[in-house]
Amino acid sequence: MAGSRMKLELSKVVQGRCRLGQLKEIGRMGQHSLDIPGCLLYSHLGTVPHLTQDTLHTLSSLPTVTQVTLSNIAEHQEVLDEFKGGFKTFAGLHDTVLYCSLHDSAAHRPTGHTTNKTVSVWGSGGRIELTVAKFMALQRMVQPDWYQAMADGETWQTGTSRKRVRKSVDRSLAHLDECLLVHQKSQELDGVSVFGVVEGGDILEERLRSARETAKRPVAGFCLDGFQTGAMDQALRSQLIAAVTEELPEDKPRLLQGVGRPDEVLACVEAGVDLFEGFFPFQATERGCALCFRFDVTPDPESAVADEGRHAAGETQPNGDLNCDDQTHMTRFEMDLKDKRHQDDFRPLVEGCGCYCCRNHQRAYVHHLLVTNELLAGVLLMMHNTSHYHSFFRAVREALANDKMDLLRRRVLGTLTE
Amino acid sequence: MSTVGGNMAAPITSEADGNIKENSMFLKKTLSAVPPLTLRIVAECPVTKARACDLTLPHSSVSTPVFMPVGTQGTLKGITADQLEGLGCQICLGNTYHLGMRPGPELIEKANGLHGFMNWRRNLLTDSGGFQMVSLVELSEVTEEGVKFKSPYDGKEILLSPEKSISIQNSLGSDIMMQLDDVVSSTVKGPRVEEAMHRSIRWLDRCIAANKHPDKQNLFAIIQGGLDAELRKACLDEMTKRDVPGFAIGGLSGGEEKDDFWRMVTLSTDHLPREKPRYLMGVGYALDLVVCVALGCDMFDCVFPTRTARFGSALVPWGSLQVKQKQYAKDFQPIDPDCQCPTCKRHSRAYLHALFKSDTAAMHHITIHNIAYQLTLMRSVRQSIVEGRFPEFILTFMKRMFPSPDQYPGWAVEALASVNVTLE
Numbered sequence: 001m002a003g004s005r006m007k008l009e010l011s012k013v014v015q016g017r018c019r020l021g022q023l024k025e026i027g028r029m030g031q032h033s034l035d036i037p038g039c040l041l042y043s044h045l046g047t048v049p050h051l052t053q054d055t056l057h058t059l060s061s062l063p064t065v066t067q068v069t070l071s072n073i074a075e076h077q078e079v080l081d082e083f084k085g086g087f088k089t090f091a092g093l094h095d096t097v098l099y100c101s102l103h104d105s106a107a108h109r110p111t112g113h114t115t116n117k118t119v120s121v122w123g124s125g126g127r128i129e130l131t132v133a134k135f136m137a138l139q140r141m142v143q144p145d146w147y148q149a150m151a152d153g154e155t156w157q158t159g160t161s162r163k164r165v166r167k168s169v170d171r172s173l174a175h176l177d178e179c180l181l182v183h184q185k186s187q188e189l190d191g192v193s194v195f196g197v198v199e200g201g202d203i204l205e206e207r208l209r210s211a212r213e214t215a216k217r218p219v220a221g222f223c224l225d226g227f228q229t230g231a232m233d234q235a236l237r238s239q240l241i242a243a244v245t246e247e248l249p250e251d252k253p254r255l256l257q258g259v260g261r262p263d264e265v266l267a268c269v270e271a272g273v274d275l276f277e278g279f280f281p282f283q284a285t286e287r288g289c290a291l292c293f294r295f296d297v298t299p300d301p302e303s304a305v306a307d308e309g310r311h312a313a314g315e316t317q318p319n320g321d322l323n324c325d326d327q328t329h330m331t332r333f334e335m336d337l338k339d340k341r342h343q344d345d346f347r348p349l350v351e352g353c354g355c356y357c358c359r360n361h362q363r364a365y366v367h368h369l370l371v372t373n374e375l376l377a378g379v380l381l382m383m384h385n386t387s388h389y390h391s392f393f394r395a396v397r398e399a400l401a402n403d404k405m406d407l408l409r410r411r412v413l414g415t416l417t418e
Numbered sequence: 419m420s421t422v423g424g425n426m427a428a429p430i431t432s433e434a435d436g437n438i439k440e441n442s443m444f445l446k447k448t449l450s451a452v453p454p455l456t457l458r459i460v461a462e463c464p465v466t467k468a469r470a471c472d473l474t475l476p477h478s479s480v481s482t483p484v485f486m487p488v489g490t491q492g493t494l495k496g497i498t499a500d501q502l503e504g505l506g507c508q509i510c511l512g513n514t515y516h517l518g519m520r521p522g523p524e525l526i527e528k529a530n531g532l533h534g535f536m537n538w539r540r541n542l543l544t545d546s547g548g549f550q551m552v553s554l555v556e557l558s559e560v561t562e563e564g565v566k567f568k569s570p571y572d573g574k575e576i577l578l579s580p581e582k583s584i585s586i587q588n589s590l591g592s593d594i595m596m597q598l599d600d601v602v603s604s605t606v607k608g609p610r611v612e613e614a615m616h617r618s619i620r621w622l623d624r625c626i627a628a629n630k631h632p633d634k635q636n637l638f639a640i641i642q643g644g645l646d647a648e649l650r651k652a653c654l655d656e657m658t659k660r661d662v663p664g665f666a667i668g669g670l671s672g673g674e675e676k677d678d679f680w681r682m683v684t685l686s687t688d689h690l691p692r693e694k695p696r697y698l699m700g701v702g703y704a705l706d707l708v709v710c711v712a713l714g715c716d717m718f719d720c721v722f723p724t725r726t727a728r729f730g731s732a733l734v735p736w737g738s739l740q741v742k743q744k745q746y747a748k749d750f751q752p753i754d755p756d757c758q759c760p761t762c763k764r765h766s767r768a769y770l771h772a773l774f775k776s777d778t779a780a781m782h783h784i785t786i787h788n789i790a791y792q793l794t795l796m797r798s799v800r801q802s803i804v805e806g807r808f809p810e811f812i813l814t815f816m817k818r819m820f821p822s823p824d825q826y827p828g829w830a831v832e833a834l835a836s837v838n839v840t841l842e
Contacts, residue, residue: 050496050778052760052761053764076772083748356500372491375496376495376496379498
């Protein structure tokens with residue numbers, strides 16, 4: 001196995017697919033663990049957007065894994081090469097497990113530049129083409145604890161031909177094999193885990209082929225690619241993921257890329273996904289929105305009364321479009337703080353939220369910061385949205401443990417009335 | 419025509435009303451045991467005119483000399499209140515013009531004043547809005563009544579009068595309020611300067627009368643007079659007759675020559691009372707701070723450190739460092755190896771250089787460093803005054819800041835010489 005001692009301990013499996021447990025001994029020293037279902041800490045070059053270490057650590061429980069992307073890092077190859085100490089030290093990161101992915105799911109990704117031997121990422125200066133050799137050179141400089149193999153995932157556009165999908169599967173397998181070869185020869189990557197990437201677009205046969213073949217390789221886990229929001233509807237996504245996870249070993253984790261919306265997360269957990277990327281809070285922040293969807297399922301008579309009151313006050317109107325496939329549009333899981341109705345609302349963003357923003361500030365203040373284009377708006381919203389989203393994942397785990405997934409889904413969608 | 423916030427600036431309504439108001443304010447004055455401002459002079463430099471003081475204000479005490487960062491719209495550009503407090507900031511600025519426009523004084527009052535709105539529990543100083551009249555807004559007209567201008571948001575004509583400015587500042591609840599002054603650019607010459615100086619005195623009196631909370635909010639006068647020594651002296655003579663808790667030196671820090679600038683500063687401190695704080699408005703470059711402390715100033719504010727941070731310019735004892743420049747791409751030391759701020763303790767120039775291409779947090783890191791730099795500088799200045807070695811501090815400071823003595827700016831050499839500090 002590619003250097004990994006990552007252990008997946010499952011405490012519960014529902015319907016043979018939906019899993020609750022813990023990923024243990026992650027990190028080179030094996031000193032960290034990650035509860036699953038869980039999400040990663042999204043970052044730009046190691047920095048959670050808008051936040052410094054001080055503001056980041058106002059969050060009481062951070063995911064133990066920080067995600068960085070080659071699309072941010074690739075342009076700094078020379079610097080990292082000269083630095084030699086690995087990315088974590090270069091960035092002054094806190095004690096965290098570093099996961100290196102290829103693309104940034106929250107960034108626009110142009111298509112049409114992938115070849116048999118290369119994939120491309122877009123840095124601040126433009127397109128950077130990566131061969132496996134260059135990809136692995138970067139990994140040796142970054143020295144992550146875990147990374148995904150180079151893969152061709154350009155299958156999400158409508159009308160991608162079967163031929164193109166097949167190519168993405170073939171190429172990704174070839175890239176994986178090459179990565180593993182280089183990995184085994186690289187001292188800098190000793191103890192580092194590699195995930196294989198399952199491709200196959202929206203074609204069941206290709207998905208199964210990719211899954212079976214990738215599972216044959218000595219990888220520590222699997223990335224599920226090409227399923228991102230907008231690539232297909234949730235029904236198809238669930239169907240394909242369920243079929244794919246059938247082919248994957250039970251004792252290795254599955255990380256789904258490009259999906260972050262709470263309702264999609266729930267459906268994918270039930271289809272067999274263990275890990276998600278954490279970019280959704282960032283997207284909400286950039287819209288000037290605060291995540292506010294509920295995820296409490298413990299029966300609470302007081303909140304039921306409050307719910308009725310809010311229904312009457314018209315407050316539980318969905319804020320956005322549930323079926324919106326465009327990741328930049330506001331979803332029903334958030335509120336638009338720029339809306340005039342928040343101008344003199346002195347309540348916290350979300351009642352009962354323990355984040356720094358909700359403990360210290362009010363909607364009226366955040367509204368003011370957004371209207372006046374102040375940088376602090378992004379800082380406060382990012383703190384709240386990150387906290388809210390991670391609390392949601394905790395709720396998912398609790399719901400799984402207590403057989404309350406159905407209740408949770410209805411609560412999240414806002415259709416729970418009792 | 420509507421005034422800022424929608425109410426007409428009220429002239430005296432009826433004598434009865436006026437009397438009742440005066441009586442209750444008199445009562446407030448006698449009943450309040452603790453004045454809203456006390457200045458305790460801890461040390462005076464025997465060589466220069468510098469002082470180190472403890473300034474006690476309603477929300478907390480402030481050690482002077484002090485640099486006050488500017489949080490224009492009720493926020494310090496990407497820094498949380500906790501972070502600002504963590505850096506040791508005891509007082510910062512809010513801006514009456516901006517906050518008076520958005521979100522407006524009524525809302526801020528509902529939020530328990532600007533302190534409540536921003537959740538800042540230390541001190542706040544608000545300026546009057548006068549400076550923005552000159553620098554930002556399409557100026558309609560200055561009359562004896564006040565400043566008429568067009569709102570940039572809806573084009574409506576607004577009048578900012580002394581009464582209106584104080585009313586907004588009363589709603590903001592700042593610990594120190596500035597009078598509305600008739601602001602004239604320091605590059606303007608001629609009779610307009612004299613007119614503005616006299617009007618500022620009359621507006622000071624109107625501001626004093628309009629202050630609803632003299633027991634909680636300190637109103638500072640602003641000495642005007644441009645670059646004319648006689649006008650400035652006349653202004654000083656008149657304004658120091660008023661019993662205000664503190665004085666600001668205004669009308670400088672514009673485009674004037676530094677040679678004129680320092681002479682007006684020292685003239686002003688010569689004629690301001692010793693036992694009241696002296697606030698030099700709009701001054702924030704390190705050299706200017708050090709020299710003007712030597713000339714007898716206690717308080718300073720400037721947008722420069724926080725504004726320049728957002729462009730990647732980090733302030734250091736030897737000048738500044740443009741982090742975004744290529745030369746720092748592979749520079750793995752912190753901005754200042756001796757700096758104890760959160761940025762320098764954790765991040766390198768190279769990382770910050772790279773981060774500027776990926777995330778706004780890069781700006782926040784530099785902002786934090788620059789505020790720390792300014793506050794640390796003032797802390798060191800104060801310490802050297804307390805320990806009776808301020809002149810030596812000045813010499814060391816200059817040596818560090820300038821590669822060689824022939825690069826010392828002439829105005830600074832002269833200014834320091836005027837207070838008995840001879841630079842080589």
